[in-house]
Amino acid sequence: MSQQELTLIxxxxxxxxxxxxxxxxxxxxxxxxxxxxxxxxxxxxQVSQPRQTIKKREKKLRQCWKAAPGSVNAVIMGRKTWDSIPPKFRPLKDRLNIVVTRSAKDSMISPLPPPTLPLTEPLRVSSFERALACADA
Structure with missing residues (x-):
């Protein structure tokens, strides 16, 4: 995994x-x-990279996590935080939503829409380490 910059709120x-x-x-x-x-x-x-680099990252995300295209930030949260967000605001728009939950299997990925549409469900993972790996994809 590459070195990541994190902003915690x-x-x-x-x-x-x-x-x-x-x-x-x-x-x-x-x-x-x-x-x-x-x-x-x-x-x-640093995300303002040449288009070629962004395209490579999009391809990697689609292959690994089947996420929406484009450069976006990831928001990692626990399942209770996800549940506390009013449904009309879920998922948090323009961000990759990752939920850490004990009920997730490491290979579990929500069914996703075509890459041109935003995700309607978060990615669910079983550990913070797995969430970081997903965000780094």
């Missing part, structure tokens, strides 16, 4: 809580959600 209370009674411990974080969308859809400068 965590929403936590002052006491490091990330949930309360099956939901988030706060409401109405419009500005924070806009920040999250901006950061996770912004491509780093």
């Amino acid at each position: 965590v929403a936590a209370t002052r006491s490091m809580g990330i949930g309360a009674n099956g939901s988030m411990p706060w409401q109405g974080l419009r500005k924070e959600m806009q920040y999250f969308a901006r950061v996770t859809t912004r491509l780093p400068p």
Whole structure:
């Protein structure tokens, strides 16, 4: 696996809580959600590669994970976080959604639409390491 640059975004209370009674411990974080969308859809400068390199990456993604074409950021989340996203906002658009869940088999890949359409389901993997490998494809 090549060296990857990661940007981590965590929403936590002052006491490091990330949930309360099956939901988030706060409401109405419009500005924070806009920040999250901006950061996770912004491509780093090195992604502005020659078209040939992007085409090779698209081909590798389609062969390995059958993902949508083009350079996109991956958003890796747990299954409960995925479930907490309102269905009308799933999957997070313009990003490769990867869900880490115990119920995934390493070879399990959601049925995917033709490469010209966005993914309607996340890629489900059984470990964070597998998620990183998928994001690196």
